Amino acid sequence: MDYFVELFFSGLTRGSIYALIALGYTMVYGIIGLINFAHGEIYMIGAFTSFVVASVLSIMGLPLLAIIVLAGLAAAIWASAYGYTIEKIAYKPLRNAPRLSPLISAIGMSIFLQNYVLLAQTSNFLPFPELIPDFEFLEPIAHIIGTTDIVILLTTAVSMIALLILIKFTRMGKAMRATAQDKTMARLVGINVDRVISNTFIVGSALAAIGGMLIASHVGQINFYIGFIAGIKAFTAAVLGGIGSIPGAVLGGFILGLTESFATGYVSSDYEDVFAFSLLVLILLFKPAGLLGKSSIEKV
Amino acid sequence: MNFAEIRRALGVALWFVFLTFPLMVIRVDSIESTIEWRWMNMLWVAVGSFALSLLTSWYFRRREAAVGKVSDKPPLAVRLRTWTADPARRLPLFGALAAFAIVFPFLFSSYQTNIMTTALMYVVLGLGLNIVVGLAGLLDLGYVAFYAVGAYSYALLNTHFGLGFWTVLPIGAALAALFGILLGFPVLRLRGDYLAIVTLAFGEIIRLVLENWNDFSQGPSGISNIERPALFGIELTLNQSITYLYFLMLLMVIITIFVVNRLQDSRIGRAWLALREDDIACQAMGIDKTKTKLTAFALGATWAGMVGVIFAAKTTFINPASFTFLESAIILAIVVLGGMGSILGVIIGAFILILLPEYLRALADYRMLAFGAILVTMMIFRPQGIIANVRRTYQFTRKDA
Amino acid sequence: MQQSNTAILEVKGLSMAFGGIQALNQLDLKVHGGEIVALIGPNGAGKTTFFNCVTGIYTPTAGDVLLTPPGQKTTRLNGLKPNVIAKRGMARTFQNIRLFQNMTVLENVMIGRHCRTSSFILGAIFRPPHTRREEQEIVDHSYAILEKVGLADVVNDFSKNLSYGQQRRLEIARALATEPSLLLLDEPAAGMNPQETQELDKLIRRIRDEGHAVLLIEHDMKLVMNLSDRIYVMDYGRRIATGTPQEVSADPAVIKAYLGESDDA
Ligand SMILES: Nc1ncnc2c1ncn2[C@@H]1O[C@H](COP(=O)(O)OP(=O)(O)OP(=O)(O)O)[C@@H](O)[C@H]1O
Ligand SMILES: [Mg+2]
Numbered sequence: 001m002d003y004f005v006e007l008f009f010s011g012l013t014r015g016s017i018y019a020l021i022a023l024g025y026t027m028v029y030g031i032i033g034l035i036n037f038a039h040g041e042i043y044m045i046g047a048f049t050s051f052v053v054a055s056v057l058s059i060m061g062l063p064l065l066a067i068i069v070l071a072g073l074a075a076a077i078w079a080s081a082y083g084y085t086i087e088k089i090a091y092k093p094l095r096n097a098p099r100l101s102p103l104i105s106a107i108g109m110s111i112f113l114q115n116y117v118l119l120a121q122t123s124n125f126l127p128f129p130e131l132i133p134d135f136e137f138l139e140p141i142a143h144i145i146g147t148t149d150i151v152i153l154l155t156t157a158v159s160m161i162a163l164l165i166l167i168k169f170t171r172m173g174k175a176m177r178a179t180a181q182d183k184t185m186a187r188l189v190g191i192n193v194d195r196v197i198s199n200t201f202i203v204g205s206a207l208a209a210i211g212g213m214l215i216a217s218h219v220g221q222i223n224f225y226i227g228f229i230a231g232i233k234a235f236t237a238a239v240l241g242g243i244g245s246i247p248g249a250v251l252g253g254f255i256l257g258l259t260e261s262f263a264t265g266y267v268s269s270d271y272e273d274v275f276a277f278s279l280l281v282l283i284l285l286f287k288p289a290g291l292l293g294k295s296s297i298e299k300v
Numbered sequence: 301m302n303f304a305e306i307r308r309a310l311g312v313a314l315w316f317v318f319l320t321f322p323l324m325v326i327r328v329d330s331i332e333s334t335i336e337w338r339w340m341n342m343l344w345v346a347v348g349s350f351a352l353s354l355l356t357s358w359y360f361r362r363r364e365a366a367v368g369k370v371s372d373k374p375p376l377a378v379r380l381r382t383w384t385a386d387p388a389r390r391l392p393l394f395g396a397l398a399a400f401a402i403v404f405p406f407l408f409s410s411y412q413t414n415i416m417t418t419a420l421m422y423v424v425l426g427l428g429l430n431i432v433v434g435l436a437g438l439l440d441l442g443y444v445a446f447y448a449v450g451a452y453s454y455a456l457l458n459t460h461f462g463l464g465f466w467t468v469l470p471i472g473a474a475l476a477a478l479f480g481i482l483l484g485f486p487v488l489r490l491r492g493d494y495l496a497i498v499t500l501a502f503g504e505i506i507r508l509v510l511e512n513w514n515d516f517s518q519g520p521s522g523i524s525n526i527e528r529p530a531l532f533g534i535e536l537t538l539n540q541s542i543t544y545l546y547f548l549m550l551l552m553v554i555i556t557i558f559v560v561n562r563l564q565d566s567r568i569g570r571a572w573l574a575l576r577e578d579d580i581a582c583q584a585m586g587i588d589k590t591k592t593k594l595t596a597f598a599l600g601a602t603w604a605g606m607v608g609v610i611f612a613a614k615t616t617f618i619n620p621a622s623f624t625f626l627e628s629a630i631i632l633a634i635v636v637l638g639g640m641g642s643i644l645g646v647i648i649g650a651f652i653l654i655l656l657p658e659y660l661r662a663l664a665d666y667r668m669l670a671f672g673a674i675l676v677t678m679m680i681f682r683p684q685g686i687i688a689n690v691r692r693t694y695q696f697t698r699k700d701a
Numbered sequence: 702m703q704q705s706n707t708a709i710l711e712v713k714g715l716s717m718a719f720g721g722i723q724a725l726n727q728l729d730l731k732v733h734g735g736e737i738v739a740l741i742g743p744n745g746a747g748k749t750t751f752f753n754c755v756t757g758i759y760t761p762t763a764g765d766v767l768l769t770p771p772g773q774k775t776t777r778l779n780g781l782k783p784n785v786i787a788k789r790g791m792a793r794t795f796q797n798i799r800l801f802q803n804m805t806v807l808e809n810v811m812i813g814r815h816c817r818t819s820s821f822i823l824g825a826i827f828r829p830p831h832t833r834r835e836e837q838e839i840v841d842h843s844y845a846i847l848e849k850v851g852l853a854d855v856v857n858d859f860s861k862n863l864s865y866g867q868q869r870r871l872e873i874a875r876a877l878a879t880e881p882s883l884l885l886l887d888e889p890a891a892g893m894n895p896q897e898t899q900e901l902d903k904l905i906r907r908i909r910d911e912g913h914a915v916l917l918i919e920h921d922m923k924l925v926m927n928l929s930d931r932i933y934v935m936d937y938g939r940r941i942a943t944g945t946p947q948e949v950s951a952d953p954a955v956i957k958a959y960l961g962e963s964d965d966a
Contacts, residue, residue, distance in 0.1 A: 035493045048323060055328040056335055074322065081319050093680045100439050101679045103493050104636060107441070108675025111629055115669040120323045120341075127330055228625070232504070235497060270512040277501040277508075284494050285486050297719065300580055300753050300795070559826050566825030567818055567839070570804070574812045577801035584756060584795075586787035586816025586879050595822065691805050693857045696844045 007265040008258070009145040013218065015257020016156035020211035021234030022241070022249035023163065024083075024204030030180040030244040031200050032095070037106035038086055039208060040231015041113035042079050044224065046209025047128075047216040048117055050075035054129055068131050075209040082113075083205030084198055092194075110228070117224040125223045128216040152214045159210055160250060163203070167246065172199055180244070229273060233260075236280040242293020251291060309353035316349035317342055359681070377642065377690045401550055405543040413546050417614065419654040420549040421607050426634040426646040427556050428603025433632065434640035434689070435569065436596035437576025438488070439496040441628050442503025445483075446476040446601035448510065448623040450608020455523040455618050456516075465529035469609050476605020477598045484597040488590060503628060510620040522619025529613050545614050552610070556603065560643055563599070565692060572596050573641075626668065633671045636678050639685025648686055707769055708733050709883050709914050710755070710791070715764030717747075717754050717938075724750040725761070726938040732883060734771055737905065737915045739929040741922075743958060747938040748918045749796050752885050756793050757783040770882035771912075788816040792881035794872035796888045796918070802861035806852055809860050809871055810843035813878025843878055850874045850904060866897040870904070877908065884908060886917040890924055898924055926950070934958065 021043050028036045054071035062070075090109045094102040132148050167173035179186040179196045187193050215230070216222045237256045241248025256276060263275040289295035324345060327336040374382075384390050405413040425447065432440045450472040457463040457471065487498045510517045517523070528541045529548065536544055563569045571592045574582045583589050612618050630653065638649025653674075657667040678685065708731040717725040724747045732738045740748050754761040757778065766778040770790040778786050792813070801809050818839060824832040847853050850870040855863060860871055869889055876884055886905070890898045898921060905928060909915055919925050925932065925946070932949045934942040936958040942949050949955055 035497065045323070052322045052326050052328055055330055056326060059328075059333050059335060078319070078322060085315070085319060090676050090680075097679070097683065099492055100437065101683055103439060103496060104632070105676045105679040107496075107629065107632070108672045108677075108679070110672070111626070112669060112672030112676065115666075115672060117323060119665065119669060120320070121327060129330070232497070232501065239494075271508065274505055274508050277505050280501050281487075281498055281505075284490055284498050288490065288494065294720075297759060298580075300749070300758050300799075562828065563822070563825050567815060567820050567836070568822060568825050570808055570811055571815055573804055573808075574801045577803060578799050580758060580783075581795065581799035581801065582812070583783040584758065584787060584793055585813050585875060586784045586792075587812065588782075588784045599822070691803075691808060691859075693805070694807055694840045696841055 003265070006145070007261045009149055011258035011261030012254065013149040013152050013257070014261060015237075015254035016153055017211045017215045017218075017253075018230075018234050018237045018256050019250045019253025020156055020159060020207045020214075021230060022237040022253050023160075023246065024208045025235050025238040026241070026243055026246060026249040027176075027200050027204045029238070030246075031176065031197055032091070034091060034102050034106065035235065036091075036201075036204075037103065037231070038090070038109040038113060039204065040227035040229075040234065041110050041117075042083050042086075042205045042227070043208040043212040043230055043234075044222070044227030045082050045113065045117065046075040046079040046205075046212030047222045047226065048121060048212075048224075049078045049209070050213040051126060051128055051216060051222060054131060058129060064131070064133070071131070072210065072213055075213045076206040079205040079209030079212070080202040083201040083208075086113075087198060087201045092197075110231070114224050114228065121224070123224065125221045128220050128222055130220070131217045148218050152218060155210065155214060159207055163207065163246075166203065172196075176200060232280070233273075233276045236276055236283070239280065239288075239290055240283050242290025245290065245292045248290055248292035255291075305354060305357040308357065309350045312353040313346045313350040317346050320345045375688050375690065377639075377644070377687050380644070380687075381690065405546050410539045410542045413542050414614075415655070415658050417542070417546045417549050419651055420546075420553050421611060421614075422631065422634060422650040422654045423553050423647050424549075424556050424603055424607050425631045426638065426650045427560050427643065428600045428607070429631050430635050430641065430643070430646050431560065431563070431572070431603075432596050432600035433635055434642070434646070435564065435576065436572040436593060437492070438593060438596065439492060440499045440597070440600065441496050441625070441632070442483075442499035442501070442506075443600070443604055443631055444623045444625070444627040445503040445506040446479060446604035447608040447611070447627070448506055448620075449476045449479050449601075450605035451612040451618050451622070452510065452517060452523075452608075453605070454609040454612040455526050458526050458612075459523055465527065465609070465613050469606060472609035473602045473605045476608065477602040479605075480598040480601030481594060484594045485590075488593040488597065500625060500628075503623075503625060507620050507623050510623070517620070520619060520621070522617060522621075524617040526612050526616045526618070528616060545610070549610065552606070557643055557647075564641075564643075568592070568595060629675075630671060633674050635685075637674050637685060639687045639689060641689035642685060642687045645685045645687030645689070707771075708767075709769055709771070710916070711765075711767040711769070712755065713765040713767075715751065715754055715761055715766065717750055717759060717761045724938050725754065725764075728764070728935070728938070728940055730933055730940070732914050732916050734882075734914055735909065735912075736930045737909050737917070737928050739925045739932045740916060740918045740935065741920070741925060741932060742935040742941075746935045748935065749887055750938075751935075752793055752887055752918065756791060756885065757781050757786045768883070784816065787879050787881075790880070790882040791885065792876035792879040792883075793885035794869070794876055794887055794889060796891070798868050798872060800860040800868060800871060800875070803859060805857050806847065806860050806863065806871055807840070807843055807856040810846055810874050810878045811839050813875045814839045814842060816879055843874075846874045846877050849907070850877075851900070865892040866894070869893065870901075873904070873908075877913070881913055883914045883916060886915065886919075888918055888920060890919055890921045902928060 021039065024039050024042070025036060028034060028039070050071040053074040054067050057067045057070060086109055090105045091102050094105055132151050135147050167176060175186070175191045175196050176199065178189070178191055179193055183193055233256060234253070237252035238249045239252070240255055241250070241252030256279065259279060260272065260275055264272045283290065321342070324341040325338050327338065329336070384393060404416060429440065429443050432438050432443070453472040453475050454465065454468045457468050483502055487495055490498060511520050513519070528536065529544065531544055571582070571587050574585070574587060575589065575592055579589060634649040634653050635646055637653060638647065639645030653671065657664045663670070710730070710732040712728060712730040715725055715728040716723070728751065740751065742748055750759065753759040755766050755778070760780065767775050768778055768789055768791055769775040776789055778789070801812065818835050820832040820835050844853070844856065847856055850873055852867060852870060852874065855867065860868065863871060869892070873886065873889065890901055893901060902924060905915055905917070929946055931944065932946055933940055934949055934955050941954045941958055942952040
């Protein structure tokens with residue numbers, strides 16, 4: 001039974017990270033209908049930035065709490081800046097191009113960023129500093145859920161609530177929802193659609209960066225390739241929940257995380273990634289609209 | 301160049317300095333607890349982004365100026381075609397090319413010949429993927445899986461059952477085609493962008509299975525001691541065998557060009573193009589979408605399978621690391637750079653992308669960085685590729701003459 | 702008028718819903734051989750949706766679609782794929798033009814010949830004599846159709862470079878290449894100037910005289926009144942009137958539906 005509970009919590013932790021990244025996919029897709037292939041790389045860059053900043057600060061001897069906060073902030077800021085820049089360079093010029101063009105451009109961007117980090121930093125795995133100490137009062141349950149997991153779950157929950165507030169109650173959120181529904185109409189009522197698109201990339205990237213930092217401190221190492229696999233998995237989560245749907249992305253993330261956790265726990269850990277990829281293939285074949293997505297018929 | 305453009309370029313440079321600061325300037329050695337500050341990198345980023353910004357401003361200004369003015373120069377591909385249409389030019393040109401290709405392995409070292417054989421393999425892979433992506437408009441990101449099917453067919457059939465190269469070549473092709481059909485049947489219903497992701501996932505699944513199913517594929521350590529192809533039962537020395545493979549590949553390239561060219565100008569080739577242009581109109585005009593897509597997919601896979609067999613025979617050792625997503629991305633970059641749908645373009649694209657990094661060793665580290673950049677830049681500045689595809693014109697026989 | 706009694710197309714109780722919107726509601730319609738029939742109605746009435754359901758692009762929620770090409774058996778088209786329906790003898794044009802933009806004018810029409818020809822991969826690669834003959838037949842037949850619709854001098858242009866009126870005629874040519882017994886035209890005169898509309902009128906008559914029945918959606922009332930043998934009027938997915946042009950234009954329900962519409966009805 002303990003094993004089951006352990007797998008359950010580890011699935012929740014994984015799932016919450018997938019959900020954080022999946023939100024970026026789903027928001028961008030909802031607004032410009034593009035699979036932002038480079039989104040996984042944003043997450044990787046977030047992890048690297050927080051690694052660099054945390055290391056520098058800890059060498060400088062700052063207190064732990066300050067390191068965590070500053071590293072997280074830096075990761076979010078820089079990842080957002082990358083997301084913003086990528087949209088301007090690789091997608092904006094292609095808004096009216098045939099459908100495959102922005103997709104190919106996104107794939108190119110993803111390969112470019114991977115190799116940029118590889119060249120600028122290293123191809124080796126880097127040990128990620130243990131930012132979150134083990135709290136003593138959690139000792140009795142440490143064998144089923146670690147402190148890091150709890151912190152990850154809490155941070156994810158806070159980020160999601162913040163996103164919910166942003167989308168439901170702010171002007172920017174309303175503009176986003178309007179744009180997602182009908183770009184032309186949004187433009188007609190005076191919404192600056194370009195700005196909304198930029199904001200979407202910024203918010204999505206910040207969430208992915210937080211995810212990147214959390215997973216890096218959970219796993220304990222990073223390299224330039226982590227974004228690729230995480231990207232496909234988060235995309236799977238987004239599709240599973242129904243791409244374009246924000247609650248769907250969260251639901252999809254948790255389902256995927258739990259599936260993976262139980263499958264690797266009870267079946268075989270060699271095929272960890274195969275489970276996720278197979279799940280992706282199965283959903284797209286049998287329920288391409290996802291669990292919470294609306295199926296629509298293309299207008300002819 | 302005006303003041304506003306320079307100011308903009310300065311802004312861009314500043315932005316990129318900020319953007320790249322944590323990753324380009326700082327490097328932490330976490331074991332020694334030391335920080336390396338690489339300020340020179342910051343300078344490079346600043347200068348580089350400043351120059352690039354000016355360059356793009358200039359390009360867009362020129363393009364804007366050209367709008368409205370109709371260029372009297374026909375596209376490059378048309379000019380090339382008219383130029384080579386004259387037999388007085390054509391015969392010497394093709395003669396010289398053929399002569400060069402034939403004497404190549406005798407003029408250059410076996411090392412060079414090997415590289416050229418590799419380039420020719422990518423020409424065929426590019427032409428194969430071109431059927432799927434360029435002609436039929438299906439973005440297949442798992443193309444390398446079919447290449448792997450070919451390679452592992454030969455490796456396994458050869459090491460376990462001693463089957464020879466020539467026996468396995470058609471078997472590998474057929475198996476790859478079969479895989480293409482099996483995979484294509486369910487996924488080809490999907491929309492373009494989903495298709496891309498699913499093919500990518502399939503490619504990764506196949507690689508992961510090869511990596512983990514030790515009893516079948518010997519896992520990450522791969523399969524070694526695969527036989528080189530035999531020539532009518534004669535044992536060849538290593539050098540002879542390299543030359544032999546070169547000619548084999550050359551023949552394969554010629555056959556591929558011939559076949560793809562014929563396919564392009566056929567009933568089925570037109571159906572592929574129509575499908576790429578508008579799949580709803582295409583179906584409404586009586587074209588079976590599934591069948592047409594499946595043919596393109598299976599034909600593309602066939603070529604990958606054949607090259608896979610040759611690859612295994614050439615290197616005599618294969619492992620799953622040769623069949624990663626990046627391999628698919630390289631082949632895609634060849635097609636995109638050369639020009640989707642254009643045979644000459646794909647050939648040129650393969651030579652540029654495979655030979656350039658080989659001969660400019662200094663560039664080799666930046667190879668994948670460049671491939672990524674090429675995909676983005678081509679989409680933005682020249683989506684039709686170096687050599688745009690041109691449609692042929694037809695002769696009519698009028699009944700009412 | 703060489704009207705025959707068997708209906709080429711018979712639609713019974715056709716309904717289509719998108720989420721909450723009932724775009725088609727229990728629609729009945731018939732087209733006989735040798736007829737030109739018009740389907741009219743205000744914007745959003747469901748006319749294009751009707752075409753989409755009949756040609757297999759949408760799957761209707763209820764109803765029957767029966768096609769009986771002259772001298773052939775009746776087939777039920779429900780659930781068949783668009784390409785199968787085209788092959789059975791019904792072809793269409795699109796309201797928002799859907800040509801193959803980066804193909805030449807001639808190639809666009811050649812695509813229409815696809816379902817009447819058969820060469821495949823081996824034929825394409827080895828080009829045996831019968832494939833060559835078939836290819837030449839495709840080219841010649843397509844060219845003849847282009848001459849008929851008046852596009853003979855732009856055969857080798859890319860279709861995206863044609864004028865609006867030319868593109869509409871190319872859509873018709875492409876559909877004709879499939880040898881339909883019934884041709885569906887979705888707003889063929891939209892965007893045409895009066896002279897082009899005049900020529901279109903002649904073209905449609907000629908198409909009818911050559912043995913293709915025509916069902917057309919059109920907002921240009923002058924064209925509709927001149928051309929049609931019978932008219933169906935729909936509003937909110939329902940059929941509100943049917944009859945000859947005279948009967949329909951006198952129908953109070955029709956006048957009411959069009960009242961306040963900016964169309965020149
Ligand atoms: N694919 C679709 N998804 C959702 N709603 C649709 C779809 N296609 C059509 N509709 C809706 O069905 C209704 C009928 O549309 P349709 O295009 O058939 O009208 P129409 O009579 O052709 O109008 P028009 O004269 O403007 O062409 C409209 O309310 C439209 O919004
Ligand atoms: Mg309509």
